[in-house]
Amino acid sequence: MTAELIDGNALAARTRADVARRVQALKARGVTPGLAVILVGEDPASQVYVRHKVKDSEEAGLNSVLERHPATLSEAELLARIEALNRDPAIHGILVQLPLPRHIDAARVIESISPAKDVDGFHVASAGALMTGQPGFWPCTPYGCMKMLDSIGYELRGKHAVVIGRSNIVGKPMAMMLLARSATVTICHSATQDLGALTRQADVVVAAVGKRNVLTADMVKPGAVIIDVGMNRNDEGKLCGDVDFETVRQVAGWITPVPGGVGPMTRAMLLVNTLEAAERS
């Protein structure tokens, strides 16, 4: 058996087209969704990502503002910029690209963003809303993973989902979203003993570690759905995920590729969150 691909590029394109239609409807009512993207420093990967985000949002008809600051920007100066954007009625979403330089306390910066504009879904208020089932912004990567599961009509109720990774931005919120759909959820991490024994029981595996070959074919139940959140480089410098794709695809039922899987959906869900921030304003 060879797994079917869940095509993140195609699903992201459909999502962006849907956002573009809703943006037009909002513009007809006199509101243009506005996204502020803040980049501090010159990290080359971050520069590429924020350029992608700005281009995506412009193509969907959103108004995006890219603010670039030198790596020497002080925390106080950054907090002052966020305060101004919190008050700016033309800005509905604020994204501060991570990682930030070491002299800036990222948690303090994230908590300074108005929860109503927290389109990354990283604020403690957003995390609390997700955990308690209240309205709020969901982090884009796990939210995109849920859309990928929905795109294949997958019924999560009663299924065993194993999440590998417990970060605040992917693993933990992913587990909460799966739980909200009545999956039985296991969260695995670096101290987990016999990871394979757990993943072999899984109907769904979400790999979000940031390390190559965390999931190999011997660890996968035949027919399982495999969602690969990893963004790594292999020895040839090619982008690859956390999953040993070529062998796991021989066993799985469905699998997301890297590139062209979760990454494009992460970007698309940022547009959805920004649109919804504007719709709620």
Ligand SMILES: Nc1nc(=O)c2c([nH]1)NC[C@@H]1CN(c3ccc(C(=O)N[C@@H](CCC(=O)O)C(=O)O)cc3)C=[N+]21
């Ligand atoms: N405040 C904040 N929010 C973020 O959402 C955030 C962040 N900081 N810091 C960095 C990470 C990383 N991230 C990616 C999103 C999409 C792709 C993506 O679209 N990847 C393409 C490939 C891109 C390429 O070729 O390099 C793909 O998987 O097909 C990658 C990485 C968002 N991040």
